[in-house]
Amino acid sequence: MDRVLITGALGQLGTTLQKVLYKKGDFVIATDIRDATKKIECQYEKLDVLSYDELQRIVEKYEINVIYHLVAILSAKGEKNPFHSWKINMETFQNIIDVSIKSKIKKIFWPSSIAVFGKDSNLNFVPQNAHMNPTTIYGVSKLAGEKLMNYYYHKYKLDIRSIRFPGIISMETKPGGGVTDYIIEMLKASKKGKDYNCFLNKDKRLPMIYMEDAISAIILLMSANRSKLTISSSYNIKGFTATPEEFYSAIKSNGYKIRINYKVDYRQKIANTWPEDLDDTKARKDWGWHPKFGLEKTIKSALNI
Numbered sequence: 001m002d003r004v005l006i007t008g009a010l011g012q013l014g015t016t017l018q019k020v021l022y023k024k025g026d027f028v029i030a031t032d033i034r035d036a037t038k039k040i041e042c043q044y045e046k047l048d049v050l051s052y053d054e055l056q057r058i059v060e061k062y063e064i065n066v067i068y069h070l071v072a073i074l075s076a077k078g079e080k081n082p083f084h085s086w087k088i089n090m091e092t093f094q095n096i097i098d099v100s101i102k103s104k105i106k107k108i109f110w111p112s113s114i115a116v117f118g119k120d121s122n123l124n125f126v127p128q129n130a131h132m133n134p135t136t137i138y139g140v141s142k143l144a145g146e147k148l149m150n151y152y153y154h155k156y157k158l159d160i161r162s163i164r165f166p167g168i169i170s171m172e173t174k175p176g177g178g179v180t181d182y183i184i185e186m187l188k189a190s191k192k193g194k195d196y197n198c199f200l201n202k203d204k205r206l207p208m209i210y211m212e213d214a215i216s217a218i219i220l221l222m223s224a225n226r227s228k229l230t231i232s233s234s235y236n237i238k239g240f241t242a243t244p245e246e247f248y249s250a251i252k253s254n255g256y257k258i259r260i261n262y263k264v265d266y267r268q269k270i271a272n273t274w275p276e277d278l279d280d281t282k283a284r285k286d287w288g289w290h291p292k293f294g295l296e297k298t299i300k301s302a303l304n305i
């Protein structure tokens, strides 16, 4: 049985991941810098991952052997204070790596993002090994993290696994401040019957993934035999691609009568440096990635139709 530590477990991804891993039968300790306000089934501890000593104490106390490190300041929020974002994104990851080497952690999951790409990445169909010149501090820190995981794998055989997630769609929490938050806000507005001001252009296409697919990707990658993994940094994956207008049409065709106004802001400029589509053949070949949710199925599931 895995003895799992999740950091940033009260965020969008962690809220679902901790439940799924706990139900799967792993021992799970969920942690976050905040107090847990909702009921959590697995054990919970407050933990600031910037504190090396606290992290080490929890890893030792619970005899952890697998870590899911989800702490990050996301793309749009990160631009408000780049120095703070770099500190949170990189120092917490370094602490995780250091403790993992000392405590002989057998596997780590650390999510990267499509924010690692940039205008030199062939944005209409980004290959696995694209040129990467990210434009946000978030993308720069994710790219640096990818380089670190590759470095520590070769230096210490530290087994860190990673996925470059596109926008993750789920309804359970408030999104954490990313460029793809618009679809979650649009869905929440639809449920309340409210009009919505979208901060991206109606025809801005981006890759997306439904939460259920995101979680099954993590589980597939983490259970793969390491010898089958041909990438020692992060894997491209996507569920589907969509524009705000396509999401809006799908929501309307399911009977929701809201109106969308397009009020583009600074996030459009970030989205312009992100992929419209990407190649996830390596993930499909190496560890059997196969998404189950397309646009229509995502909308129906998110709206409980």
Ligand SMILES: NC(=O)c1ccc[n+]([C@@H]2O[C@H](COP(=O)([O-])OP(=O)(O)OC[C@H]3O[C@@H](n4cnc5c(N)ncnc54)[C@H](O)[C@@H]3O)[C@@H](O)[C@H]2O)c1
Pocket: 007, 008, 009, 010, 011, 012, 013, 014, 031, 032, 033, 034, 047, 048, 049, 050, 069, 070, 071, 072, 073, 074, 088, 092, 111, 112, 113, 114, 164, 165, 166, 167, 168, 169, 174, 175, 176, 177, 178, 180
């Ligand atoms: N949500 C997406 O669409 C998406 C897409 C690509 C990659 N990712 C990656 O997935 C991971 C999780 O994303 P998310 O959407 O759940 O983010 P989120 O912002 O919802 O959650 C991050 C959590 O980290 C916690 N945190 C912040 N600083 C901390 C610290 N010092 N110590 C402990 N906890 C701290 C926050 O309280 C928050 O609960 C991140 O690494 C993110 O970059 C997410």
